[in-house]
Structures are given as structure tokens and as C-alpha cells.
Amino acid sequence: MALRLIDAGTVSPLRSQALWHGIASAMREGDDPVLSLCRPDDAYVGIGYHRRLDELDLAATRRQRVRVIRRQIGGGPVWLDRDQLFFQLTMPARSAPAVVDRLYAQALEPAVAAFRALGADARRDAVNDVLVGDVKVSGTGAGRIGDAVTVVGNVLLRFPHERMADVLALPTEEMREEVLRVMRANVACLGGLGLGGVTHEDAAGALVAAYGAALGPPIEGALRSDERCAVERWETRMSATGWLRGPDLPQRPGRRVKVRAGVHVAWARSGGVSVLATVAGGRFSRARVRAGDRAAAALSAALEGMPVGCDGTRRLLRAYGAVGERAEQALDVALTGRD
């Protein structure tokens, strides 16, 4: 087994997604694994396969002049731009670890080593987060495409938290401010970690060295002709309106934005009471109950630090009478929604 390396360099947003979808589509049993690298020449928003397009504020994407591209793998909306380096490890499904945790371990531990080589004390956490301290430094995901499995990630050299928060469709501006605050606290770029001097070339070199150390010396080359055709087919597919619209998915009540594993901001309303809650590590780190009632402010303060979903928290909510009961209903909606 040899590791093929395809460094596509700077490409269009569409090619930056179609590249690895095409490599995966063309992969056959017995093929060598492929490490592919690229960076988009313009900003865009990527959205996971099983996500409704209305999770995005499309007016904001037009205002920011960024297109939206749906990917075949999961996860929520992500901001992608030229200040990032994308990496993907694609391997035949039959030779990839069948257990998701092992798949991510095999595919992401070299990326963690690359971050360390760049000066960031990274570690893998909660299956597929790459963290430095308690902040996420890479967005990752995986999917089976054809006969291949692909694990993808990125190195954030710089990251515009405000632009990311701006393109999300959120029910209130208060939630947008909270999502932005939580994102700033939990998602960091190398620049934010004091590694602003790291270039794309540095990041690419570190990734190639780390994946080479783990999977064998990489052999750099170009796309095969069948891979090139598959990439072009994906570009056509991803440009179609039907693909962008995505599968028919039900609309869910409330709104929940995952920032990293175990950290999310959720909002829902029930009977005139709305709750905006930030959850970290299974506890409410912040809560805002709105009910036009003085009890709501007291309940907001009382919820902070309480564990999510436990009997003690339910008793606390019910101690606040009708406001607490409605808040409990809203929280049930908000916290069972999709990330």
C-alpha cells in the first residue's frame, strides 16, 4: 500500500468540494489511499448533506457574496475561505476501519501530529474534534461515497467568526450574539493561537509529513483520468439547484447550533416563554428566559450551572410556576433538536 498525494493547490470553491467527492467516487477496492489538499480561492459556505437550506440566511450569503455548496457528508453549515487549508484522506471502504471512532483515529491522528508540528498543542477529542486546550481548531467530518470512505478536515489559519455567525438563520439577534460569543470562545484559528506566521505551505508540509509518517511515504501525482471525470461530474451535480436544495427533510421546532462537541446554543419558545440556552459539558453555562415577567430573570440566573435534563433542574423549573413549566417545555424542544 502506498499513500498517493494530490495537492490541488488553490482552486475554485466548487472544485474544493468536488475534488474529494470525485476521488472517492472513482476509488475502487484495492486502490491506494489518497491524501488530497486544496484551498479555495474565494469564500463560501458549506452545508452538510442532511441539513435544510433554511438553516442559512440566504440573504446574508448574497450580501456577503458567498455561494452555498452542499457536501455529501454530514454536519452543519461551515464558513470556508482562502485562509484555510483543506485536507482529505480517502480510502477504499473495505480497508477502512468499520468503527467510526477507529476511522477518525486513523484519519485524524496524523492531522493532530501536524498541528503539533506547527506549534499548536493539539489533541483529538470526542471522536472527531481536534482541540487545543478546550478550543476547536479544525472542522472534520466523514462519509462513504461510492466504494470509498473519506475523512475531511481543515487547518484554520485565520477565521472570521462574525461572517460565520452572520450567515446562519437564527430566530433572534440575541441568539446570533450568543452564537458569536460562544464561537469565539470555542473555535480558534492558528492566528488566534499566536501562530499567525504559519502559511498554507507550512500547513501542507506538516500534513504531508505527518500522514506520510503514519501511512507510508506519499507519492505525489495528479488525478487519474477517471478521477478527473468524476470530479467534473461532481462539479455539475453540486451546481444543480436540486442538489443545493438537498433531500426532503422535516422542519424541526426550535433552533440549535453546535459549536463543538458538547457545546451548543439552543433556542425555543413555548406559550409565550422563550429560552435561549448555552450548554457546555452537559450544564447550562448561560440561560436567558424571556416571559415579560420578573420570575424569568430569576429563573435565568438559577439555571446557570445546572445540569441539563436532570431531576434537580426539572424541580427547579417547576418551582417557578407557569413560567418554569413553559420554559421546561421550550428547553425540551430546544435541546432535542439537531445540532
Added chain:
Amino acid sequence: MRGTLIEVDGFALDPGLLYDPDTHLWVQPQDSGLLRVGFDPLGRETSGDVVALSFVAVGTAVDRGASFGDVEAAKLVGPLTAPVSGTVEAHNDAVLQDPMLVNLDPLGAWLVDLRPAPQAAAELARLRTGEGLADWFSAEVKRFREQGMLAE
């Protein structure tokens, strides 16, 4: 309608269903002639918790081995592969609304109904059911454990 369940190595199986060894989906012939399809407990367990499902449009014909939809489970998206050939006649809207139902009850939470294609009869004959079902499933559990796909 669900039959009496049997337990094999900690997994509940309905001996009235037909199980596909390749996809670990079950198939249940309906009185209407349609074929109902769902995850078998091993398929569900090794996928991890299902968080989202999508299906091809009603009226789409799929061959055995072709995709009739996609499942997002445990941080991985992958195709749902048809255990028999047929035309999708119905989706289970309940699992589309709440994919957790699949995690809670894979034998009850059906995915789609297929109108069988002519070759489906031969394909159904290859699925596992009746005598030997428990032995086959137990061997599959052992194989999955040996491959590290199931906790001991």
C-alpha cells in the same frame, strides 16, 4: 405485524422477517405485496446512533445493491443499500421526522416500502430467515466482534 421476538447474543430478532447478510437490513413481505425494509439490530448497532435519514423519491426504481437513500449516523454519512430490487412506494414519515425511532426500535421503525421487481423473488430467497436464522446471526455477531465493530 411483529412476531414473537427471539434473543440472539443480546440482540432481539423477529424470526418472521427476512435478513440480508450483505446490508444488515430486514425485509418483511406485506399482505399488499409490498416489501417493507428496515435496519436489523446489528446494522443499527454498528452504524451508531442514527441522526438523519433521507430516501429517494417515491416511484424511484432501485436494484438490489443500489442506494435507496442515505443515513447519517455517528458522524458518518453513507448510502442505504437496497436488499431487494423494487420501486419505492412509500417512506416512513415517522422516522424521517424522528430518526431516533430507529435507534430505539430497529425492528419496528421501518424505512421504506418497495414494490418488488421481477427479480425480487430470487433475491428474497437468498435472505436469511426461519431455521438457521439464529445460528447465522450469532456467527455475524461473532464476526463483527472479531473485527472490532462491536463492543465485547
